[in-house]
Amino acid sequence: MASTSRRPRTSRSTARRPSGRRTAPRRRTASRRTAARRPWLRRLPARDRSSVLIVAALALFFVGNYLVRHPAVLAALLVLLGLAAVAAGYFGGRRWIRRRGRAGRGQLPATIDAWRDLSPGGFEVAVARLCRRDGCTRVSVLGGSGDRAGDVKARTPDGRWLLVQCKRYAEKNKVAAETLYQVNGTYRESHECDTAAVVTTSTFTASAVDWNADLQVPLRLFGSRQLLDWAAGTGPAPWE
8 A cells, every 4th residue: 555644845945045155255245345445555465555654654754854955845835735724724614604604504694685595494594593583482493394384483472382484485486375375274283373474585476465364363474575674673573
């Protein structure tokens, strides 16, 4: 009678388990990447590395000896190095000041063109600084993806919560009514604020102004003129 017993089947995962030889090339690749990250001098063989160091030491010795025997050349070289350092500091400082200004952390702009030169995030930071300057507390910048139509939130000097939507626009790009719809629909429920304002470096469309006037509690609309007056201290703040 034929036997009915069968040899146990080997699972595919076990039969196809990768061997240690297959993983060896990956290790070699990883080691090559690690070596590529090292400084070029450390990647050289020890003998070549010593030769490079000897040549560099000899070059420094001869250059130093030459400069000692020719003090005029040494003085000229030091002057050139000093001028290069001053130029690098000057232009680097200008770039730093320009980046800081565009980020809204430098001196507050005095003209509308300067306000428009800010980055979008820098405009929000500058508006937040104005709020803090005029007595607001717990000022925070909310701008970014998912800000729910609010860029700056602050507590006004009289204790109310204010939400500000910032629009850094060109002169011809007016703020439309859709922006006001969004702010009016989120500043109470989503942000738990008592009042809201839209501050822009441009102006508002006629439909936006008309729609806002029909609200029971209108939003404060600050165009370029109102923004400049607020920044200069000659006009009211958005919560006043």
